[in-house]
Each structure stands twice: as C-alpha cells, then as structure tokens.
Amino acid sequence: MRGKLKLVFMLLFASTFVFILSACGKDSAGETDEDGNWKGKITIWDGPRWAQEGDTSGEEGKGNQYFWLEGKIEAFEKSHPGVEIELIKVPWAELPDKLGVNIAGQSWPDIAPVDISGSAVSIDHIDQGVIEPLDDFFTEDELKDFYENALDAYTYDGKLYGIPNSLTVHSMLLNLDLFKEAGVEPPANGEWTWDEFLDTAKKLTFDRDGDGKIDVYGFSTYILPGYYEAWPFFYMNGGQPLSDDLTEFTFDSPEAIESIQALADLKLVEEAAPVSMGGADVGGTFQAWANEEQRTVAMEPWATWAITSTQSSYPTNFMVANYPTGSTGEPVTIGGVGGWTMFHQESDAKKEVVAEFMKFISSTDEQYLMSKEYGIFPARISAAEKEPFADNPEMARAQEMSSQVVMLPRHPEWKKIDEIIQRELQLVFNGEKTAEEAMATAKPEVEALLQK
Amino acid sequence: MEISGAFKNAGKNLKRTGKQIRKNYAAYLFLLPKLILFTLFIAIPVVWAFVLSFQEYRITESNIFAGLDNYKQVLESEAFREALLNTTIYTVVTVPFNVITALIAASLIHSLGRFAQNFFRAAFYLPTVTSMVIIAMVWRWMYNYEFGLFNYVIGWFGMEPINWLGQTNSALMAIIIMQMLIPFGVGIILYLASMSSISESLYEAATIDGANAFQKWVRITIPMLTPSTVYLTLLSTIGSFQVFTQIILMTGGGPGYATETLVHLIYKTGFRDFEFGLAAAQSVVLFLIILVISVFQYRVLNRRN
Known part of the structure; x- marks a missing residue:
C-alpha cells in the first residue's frame, strides 16, 4: 500500500514537472514538407484597431477591434495549408513593456507592430540580432512605392528592418467653438507665425462667467520622456537636440533656448496656459481639450490618433x-512611422512565410483600408494616391503636414538622452529653471552619453 | 582533529535529516509542488539576478562577464543617489506614521462592540484589496491643480492653489501624504488579532493598582504588541522601499527627478534601457539596503522587548 502511494506521488510530481517544462518550451521552428512548403505556427502581436460598423460587442461596447487582422489571418491560412497564425491581442499602452519583457526572455513573437525608434525595439536590439532584415524579400520596384522617409525610419546601417505601413505627424488641434466664443479668427489655412499664435493664445484665455477666475486657456501641452507634442516648438527657430553627426548636444544653442523659453513663458509670463501645462498628465491634458464636460483649453498639439479619436x-x-x-519661417513637426517588424528566426523557410504574411497585410489595398478606417497616413505612395481622406478634411490637412516632418535623432542612447532633456524641460515649464539653466545642466550628461 | 569532528557532526546531521525526511515523506511530497514553484519562480530568479549583476546582458549571445562594473556604475550614479534619498525620505516618514496610526486605530476599534468592530475592520481593510492603480488615479484627480479636491479645500481657507505633483518641492510630499492617508489595513487587522490574545488578568491587575486607561495602554498594550510592531515595521519598511505603482502612474518620477524611487529606476534601467546587468546590480544593492535596515530594526525593536 505504502509502495503504491509512493508511486502515485512520484507520477504526480513527474507529470507536474513535464507540464511545467513543456509550458516553458517553444515550438516555433516548424517543418518543411516534401514540396518545400513550410508548415508550422507563426505568432503575431497586434493592438486594437477598428471594429466593423455597428459592432458594439465586448465589455466596453467597442466591438471586435481585431477583426481586420483576424480576417487576413484566416485568408492566409486558407491559401497556405499547414500554416497556423496565432494572434496575441495586446493593448497598445502595454505593448512596449510586454515586448521588452519578452525580448529579455527571448520569447519574442514572429511579428509585432513596432518601429525601431526605441520605444519597444531599439538599434541595440538590431545590433544584437533580435530583428531580421527584410531586404531580400523586396525588389527595388516594390520599395519605390514607399515614401522615402517611411523607409528611412526602418533603415539602419543600410538594411531595412521592417515594413512601414503608416506615417503619423503631430499637429495643432483648435477648438473652433472656443475661438468663436472668444471672437478670435482661426489662422487662415492653418498657417501662422509664433507672434500670431501667441496673440491668439492670449485672446483665447478668458473668464467666461465673470467670477474673476480664468475658465478657458489658450494653450496647453505636457512634457514627459518619450512624448514629443511640445518639441516642434523647440525646433521653430532652427534649434535641434543633437548635431547632425550626433556628436554634440545642441539644445543649448540660442535658437533652441529662445524657443523653449518662449513656450514656457506662454504659461509663466503671459498666463495663457494652465498651471498644469508641462506636467506629466497625458490623459488629463487631452481631456481638458476634448472632453465635452471640460473643454478648458482651446488649442493643444497632438499626434494623428487624436484626430480620429476626437x-x-x-x-x-x-x-x-x-x-x-x-x-x-518654415513650419516644423515631429513625425513617426509605424509598421511591422520580424523578430529573429532560426529557420529560413519560416522566415520566407513570415515575410510573405507581412507583405500580405501591408499591400496597397490594406494600407488604404487602414488609413480610411484607422486614421493613419499610408506609407505606400499608391495607397495615398487612392485618397483615403477625400471625405475627411481634418485628416487630409494633417497629411499635408507630412512634408514638414523632422525625425528625432537616431542614437543608440536616445532614450536616456531624451529622459535627461525632458526632465530638465519639466523644470523649465514649472518655472524652477530658465531654459538656459536647464539645458546647461543637461549638456554634460547628454555629451557623456554621446561619447560612450 | 577539529575539522574531522565537524565533518562527523555534519554527517550525523545529514543522516538525521535523511531519516526525518524518510519518516515524513508524505508531508514532504505535499510540500513539493510549492517548493518546485518557489524554486522556479523565486529562488532561481534571485540567484540568476545576483549572477546577472556581474554580467553585461546580451540578448542573442552569451552574456559578458563585467566584474564589478555594474556595481561601480550604481554607486557613481547621481540618479541612483537621488532615488535612494527620495525612497529613504518616503520610508522614514510613512513607516512610523502608518504603524503608529494602525496601532491607535486598532486600539480604538478594539474597545467597540462586535458589530462596530467588524464594520471598521472591513472599512479599514478595503484599501488593501483595492488596486493601487485605481487609488493612484483617484489621487491624481484629487491633486489636480484646476479642479482637484485638495486645492478646493485649501481654497476655503483663502490659500493659493498648489501645483501638488508639478513642483519639485511638493511632488514627493504629495506622494507621501497619499500613502499616509491610505489606512494601513493589514496593520490594523494584525494589531486587533494580537490585542485579543492579551490576557485580561493583566488589565485587571493594573486596574487594582489604580492605573487609568491611558496608563494601561502604554504599560500593557503597547509592550505586549511588540512582536506585531516589529513584524509590521519590517513589512512596511520593505514595502516602502519598493514603492513603484503610484510613482509610475502619478509622476513618472518627475518633475525632474523629484519623485524618482529605487524600484522605478530599476524598472527603467531594465525594461526601458534593457541594461539587465545594471538593473540586477541595482536590485542587489536595494536588497542589501533592505536587509541591513531590517536586521537593525529587528534588533533594536526586539531589544526593547
């Protein structure tokens, strides 16, 4: 009896071990059949995009926001027997952190919707072979269909590390009802100088009910590492954070200092922005402009998503x-490029199928559809020529700004450099330092990183 | 001679342990699943983190041995020093306050009737089971400059509104105030349980000797609760040194580095910069700091006992 009990326990624990170990294992290489077709599983991560019209399913009533990719997966699996594609649904806000953890644990997906600018995947990862180059899967003619700046954003050391599928820009969003209430004319064609903008912001700051307290402010934004809504202001006089050859910190130049201080003074001197401007509250800043119950700010700069969200x-x-x-005299904005990246593959046969699927979901028609439904600018010229925003003047106007885009410096230590600068900028916007003092503090720290 | 004796003793001990395991094998088998999980998810990661702290982490290649470079970087880092200072200030203020208020609250609740006791027990424990994410979001709203509750209240007294989370001189204080005003539910529950086990005869004897209620509280209740106080102080200190959620949600460590804390810094080093070797070294240093403080607290508080 005692021997049997012992045997039962031993079997129980052996099976527990086998279960744990099998759960930790990864069946990712697949196999190639006699005809040379690869069969196996591909894993793709994606965030919620858009739901079919009228679909109000789900806890929040937003519908199935993954139906587009699910449909593409189904179609691809049908035309590629033996290929199974698993979609892992990840909220956008959690994606960079989750991907970071998975990269650290070498359990990355095969495909993820990330860029290589550093939020989730960085140049360091490319150097370490985490991201696969895709040059072999594109002909020169195919690449000609992509905007040059879109390809540039995914190019490092002469190789292409992703398929761009979208461009985004930051633009100023103006609440026209508040303009009307204050009796202020919005800028003609959306074009203005700093002086005109400053004058407008001051006029849009008013006490609605005469109680002596300001109810509406002209402008607001926030300052936080990794976010760049305020930065186009800092470029407006010709300033830029790093020199073109990435060897020098240049945000301490007179051009940059003047523009940083000018934006800070909009709040500190002109009082045309709320005290919370320059804080770290992203959601609160957007709500102050967009939420019907608030609308206490007339103008805010936001990335493209805010247009469709509004x-x-x-x-x-x-x-x-x-x-x-x-x-x-030239308008400037900061832009971003989104797309699909392929993570390290052990099997060349699998790599080909993964690349084929990535191209399948990045075609002209798919980019056109995504632009129209999801509110991003296509990275393919052929998709843009189909005019996805013919019936959306706000998006069409923002798309025009693509030509004003400057890209952030592509430096392996950018995330640390960005944090040093943004932390100092926070102190400028809360009035504790002048722009000159703050950038003088940042300079040696940034230059130490540049010389690494 | 001494060494061979020590070996003999060790052999005897091993034999004895082996015998005991054989005798109680069923109990050990029942403990085994927990032990396996503990080994997989706690022991191995802790040992691995220690090993990693001496390496430069590479993702697709073997890690490079870095000697003490990571530790040198930690000790020379201005950000680490600021984070350590902020975390220490946070701990020094919140831990004594939370433990003392838990003791006072538990003492007041203990004297109530059963129904009232249950009600307050549940009420004070509620924040403990509420997600810190929710609590932090509510507090961020309460600290809002334009329409937050705190500025509304201080406005009644004619005071100027405060940019609570936006100024370096108030941001850390705001996080500390938040932690102080969240009831220390675990502490109250534990003190209440310990108070129930104090013998009534001690209070009766004190009453006969003419002690009033306050004297009984100071002379009997507090000393008798020392083991609970030691435990809660250690628990609270360890928790305070690991403050993270409220920081990442309310300030992101800013403005400047005014609310940067050790665990937030470790998180950034690991999962933003992917410098896992350095992050592991920071974690080991944090572990040593907590260990030293905990041993010191344990010895000092127990000596009084």
Whole structure:
C-alpha cells in the first residue's frame, strides 16, 4: 500500500514537472514538407484597431477591434495549408513593456507592430540580432512605392528592418467653438507665425462667467520622456537636440533656448496656459481639450490618433493647424512611422512565410483600408494616391503636414538622452529653471552619453 | 582533529535529516509542488539576478562577464543617489506614521462592540484589496491643480492653489501624504488579532493598582504588541522601499527627478534601457539596503522587548 502511494506521488510530481517544462518550451521552428512548403505556427502581436460598423460587442461596447487582422489571418491560412497564425491581442499602452519583457526572455513573437525608434525595439536590439532584415524579400520596384522617409525610419546601417505601413505627424488641434466664443479668427489655412499664435493664445484665455477666475486657456501641452507634442516648438527657430553627426548636444544653442523659453513663458509670463501645462498628465491634458464636460483649453498639439479619436469619441468642432513658424519661417513637426517588424528566426523557410504574411497585410489595398478606417497616413505612395481622406478634411490637412516632418535623432542612447532633456524641460515649464539653466545642466550628461 | 569532528557532526546531521525526511515523506511530497514553484519562480530568479549583476546582458549571445562594473556604475550614479534619498525620505516618514496610526486605530476599534468592530475592520481593510492603480488615479484627480479636491479645500481657507505633483518641492510630499492617508489595513487587522490574545488578568491587575486607561495602554498594550510592531515595521519598511505603482502612474518620477524611487529606476534601467546587468546590480544593492535596515530594526525593536 505504502509502495503504491509512493508511486502515485512520484507520477504526480513527474507529470507536474513535464507540464511545467513543456509550458516553458517553444515550438516555433516548424517543418518543411516534401514540396518545400513550410508548415508550422507563426505568432503575431497586434493592438486594437477598428471594429466593423455597428459592432458594439465586448465589455466596453467597442466591438471586435481585431477583426481586420483576424480576417487576413484566416485568408492566409486558407491559401497556405499547414500554416497556423496565432494572434496575441495586446493593448497598445502595454505593448512596449510586454515586448521588452519578452525580448529579455527571448520569447519574442514572429511579428509585432513596432518601429525601431526605441520605444519597444531599439538599434541595440538590431545590433544584437533580435530583428531580421527584410531586404531580400523586396525588389527595388516594390520599395519605390514607399515614401522615402517611411523607409528611412526602418533603415539602419543600410538594411531595412521592417515594413512601414503608416506615417503619423503631430499637429495643432483648435477648438473652433472656443475661438468663436472668444471672437478670435482661426489662422487662415492653418498657417501662422509664433507672434500670431501667441496673440491668439492670449485672446483665447478668458473668464467666461465673470467670477474673476480664468475658465478657458489658450494653450496647453505636457512634457514627459518619450512624448514629443511640445518639441516642434523647440525646433521653430532652427534649434535641434543633437548635431547632425550626433556628436554634440545642441539644445543649448540660442535658437533652441529662445524657443523653449518662449513656450514656457506662454504659461509663466503671459498666463495663457494652465498651471498644469508641462506636467506629466497625458490623459488629463487631452481631456481638458476634448472632453465635452471640460473643454478648458482651446488649442493643444497632438499626434494623428487624436484626430480620429476626437472624430469618433469626442465630437468637437475643430480644425487642424500647423505649428507656428519661428525665425526660420518654415513650419516644423515631429513625425513617426509605424509598421511591422520580424523578430529573429532560426529557420529560413519560416522566415520566407513570415515575410510573405507581412507583405500580405501591408499591400496597397490594406494600407488604404487602414488609413480610411484607422486614421493613419499610408506609407505606400499608391495607397495615398487612392485618397483615403477625400471625405475627411481634418485628416487630409494633417497629411499635408507630412512634408514638414523632422525625425528625432537616431542614437543608440536616445532614450536616456531624451529622459535627461525632458526632465530638465519639466523644470523649465514649472518655472524652477530658465531654459538656459536647464539645458546647461543637461549638456554634460547628454555629451557623456554621446561619447560612450 | 577539529575539522574531522565537524565533518562527523555534519554527517550525523545529514543522516538525521535523511531519516526525518524518510519518516515524513508524505508531508514532504505535499510540500513539493510549492517548493518546485518557489524554486522556479523565486529562488532561481534571485540567484540568476545576483549572477546577472556581474554580467553585461546580451540578448542573442552569451552574456559578458563585467566584474564589478555594474556595481561601480550604481554607486557613481547621481540618479541612483537621488532615488535612494527620495525612497529613504518616503520610508522614514510613512513607516512610523502608518504603524503608529494602525496601532491607535486598532486600539480604538478594539474597545467597540462586535458589530462596530467588524464594520471598521472591513472599512479599514478595503484599501488593501483595492488596486493601487485605481487609488493612484483617484489621487491624481484629487491633486489636480484646476479642479482637484485638495486645492478646493485649501481654497476655503483663502490659500493659493498648489501645483501638488508639478513642483519639485511638493511632488514627493504629495506622494507621501497619499500613502499616509491610505489606512494601513493589514496593520490594523494584525494589531486587533494580537490585542485579543492579551490576557485580561493583566488589565485587571493594573486596574487594582489604580492605573487609568491611558496608563494601561502604554504599560500593557503597547509592550505586549511588540512582536506585531516589529513584524509590521519590517513589512512596511520593505514595502516602502519598493514603492513603484503610484510613482509610475502619478509622476513618472518627475518633475525632474523629484519623485524618482529605487524600484522605478530599476524598472527603467531594465525594461526601458534593457541594461539587465545594471538593473540586477541595482536590485542587489536595494536588497542589501533592505536587509541591513531590517536586521537593525529587528534588533533594536526586539531589544526593547
């Protein structure tokens, strides 16, 4: 009896071990059949995009926001017997952190919707072989269909490390109802100089009910590492954070200092922005502009997502405008490029199938559909030529700003450099330091990283 | 001679342990699943983190041995020093306050009737089971400059509104105040349980000797609760040194580095910069700091006992 009991326990624990070990294992290489077709499993991560019209399923009533990719997976699996594609649904906000953890544990997906700018995947990862180059899967003609800056964003050391599928820009969003209430004319064609912008912001700051307290402010934004809504202002006089050859910190130049201080003084001196401007509250800043119950700020700069989000969730009478121009006379904005990246593959046969699927979901038609439904600008010229925003003037206006885009410096230590600068900028916007003092503090720290 | 004796003793001990395991094998088998999970998810990662702290982490290649470089970087880092200072201030203020208020609250609740006791027990424990994410979001709203509750209240007294989370001189204080005003539910429950086990005869004897309620509290209740106080102080200190959720959600460590804390810094080093070797070294240093403080607290508080 005692022997049997012992045997039962031993079997129980052996099976527990086998279960744990099998759960830790990874069946990712697949196999190739006699005809040379690869069979196996591909894992793709994606965030919620858009739901079919009228679909209000789900806890929040937002519908199935993965139906587009699920449909593409089904079609691909049908045309590729033996290939199984697993979709892992990850909220956008959690994606960089989760991917970071998975990369650290070498359990990355085969495909993920990330860029290589550093939020989830960085140049360091490319150097370490985590990301696969895709040059072999594209002909020169195919690449000609992509905007050059879109390809540039995924190119490192002469190789292409992803398929761009979207471009985004930051633009100024203006609440026209508040303009009307204050009796202020919005800028013609959305173009203005800094002086005109400053004058407008001051006029849009008003006490609605005469109780002596300001109810509406002209402008607001926030300062936080990894976010760049305020940065086009800092470029307006020709300033930039690093020199072109990435060897020098240049945000301490007179052009940069002047523009940083000018934006801070909009709050500190002109009082045309709320005290919370320059804080770290992203959601609160957006709500102050978009939420019908608040709308305490007339103008805020946001990335492209805010235009579609406003149109769908916060119906507002608004327009899209350029960032104001400074002494250079040229409007500037910060842009981003989204797309699909392929993670390290052991099998060449699998790599080919993964690349084929990535191209399948990045075709002209798919980019056109995504632009129209999801509110991003296509990275393919052929998709843009189909005019996805013919019936959406705000998005069409923002798309025009693509030509004003400057990209952030591509330096392996950018995330640390960005944090040093943004932390100092926070102190400028809360009035504890002048722009000159703050950038002087940042300079040696940044340059130490540049010389690494 | 001495060494061979020590070996003999060790052999005897091993034999005895082996005998005991054989005798109680069923109990050990029942403990085995927990032991396996503990080994897989606690012991191995802790040992691995220690090993990693001497390496430069590479993702697709073998890690490179870095000697004490990571530790040198930790000790020379201005950000680490600021984070350590902020975390220490946070701990020094919140731990004594939370433990003392838990003791006072438990003492007041203990004297109530059964129904009232149950009600307050549940009420004070509620924040413990509420997600810190929710609590932090509510507090961020309460600290809002334009329409937050705190500025609304201080406005009644004619005071100027405060940019609670936006200024370096108030941001850490705001996080500390938040932690102080969240009831220390675990502490109250534990003190209440310990108070129930104090013998009534001690209070009766004190009453006969003419002690009033306050004297009985100071002379009997507090000394008798020392083991609970030691435990709660250690628990609370360890928790305070690991403050993270409220930081990442309310301030992101800013403005500047005013609310940067050790665990937030470790998180950034690991999962933003992917410098896992350095993050592991920071973790080991944090572990040593907590260990030293805990041993010191244990010895000092127990000596009084």
